[in-house]
Amino acid sequence: MSHVNTIALIGCSGYAGQVLATLLAEHPKFELRVPPSGRAIPGDPSTLAALAGVDAVALAVPATPALEWTSILMQTGCRRVLDLSDSHRREDDVHYALRELCGPTPEGARLVANPGCYPTATLLALAPLVCGSLVDPSGACVVGASGASGAGKGLRDDLHFCHLESNVLPYNVGHHRHRPEIEHHLGAPVSLVTQLLPVARGLTITAFVAPRSGVTPADLRACLVEHHASHPYVHVLDAPDGRLGLKSAVGSHDAFLAVGPVAHGGHVPVFATIDNLMRGAASQALVALNDWFGLEPSLGLAAPRDAEVLSTPLFAHAHARTP
Secondary structure (H helix, E strand, O other): OOOOEEEEEEOOOOHHHHHHHHHHHOOOOEEEEOOOOOOOOOOOHHHHHHHOOOOEEEEOOOHHHHHHHHHHHHHOOOOOEEEOOOOOOOOOOOEEOOHHHHOOOOOOOOEEEOOOHHHHHHHHHHHHHHHOOOEOOOOEEEEEEEOHHHHOOOOOHHHOHHHHOOOOEEEOOOOOOOHHHHHHHHOOOEEEEEEEOOOOOOEEEEEEEOEOOOOOHHHHHHHHHHHOOOOOOEEEOOOOOHHHOHHHHOOOOOEEEEEOOOOEOOEEEEEEEEOOOHHHHHHHHHHHHHHHOOOOOOOOOOOOOOHHHHOOOOOOHHHOOOO
């Protein structure tokens, strides 16, 4: 029998943790281990005993307990820790698991930071343009919208059905926790405004960028096509259209990008759509784990979606695999 790696998951009661638990349970090369308590307290002896000997630990808990768990696990000799919170995403000595920008997870790494959902979508769309010096790096304006699952399972008035249904509202304006993460890895300032949608999951962003002199929208799209050519789960569409809808991405690891065909007021819109619980959390974590253990990056994921099929009116969204 081929070797199976044991992956312990702390925090499987949260939305991202639930999706990651499903992916790990169905993975042919991973064996899921869940500590006795779904809300394990950092340092709890029974939990530490359950983690003894596992090949990796994934932390799907908020930042503060994630920091505590990371410290404890490092001290107790855990070989690999994957943190899905934002505790370590801006530490230069910690691998940032956005494969399309930072490459595969190094085999010798002990700690890996899983990117956030808004940073994932924004960096996939903008980082190649900034790195290629095609746009003015002095600042992009990003407007995002996402489903309520991105806020987690905590109780808040604005997440009640009566408040959210048939409603759209901005949140965390001026102090969104993902903005510093985006700026750190983009190497440029951004203005980020996010809005809450009356849906469970899915995330879309529109970034307004200023091309440098002589750079056309077609040049921006060509840059994205070239950069993502070897990344089958990133689809650079030929035009911004209905394929950027949330239904194209929900339940998948796929990311859909597009560039506005014309510039107005000196700015060009660049779009990205992902599933915040999959590409923005759980499936991205699974790819990092696959890389860590020398496996095919896409092992355990559904095949990339066909962007052309998505554009047909008979696309069967109901049959899409949604962990």
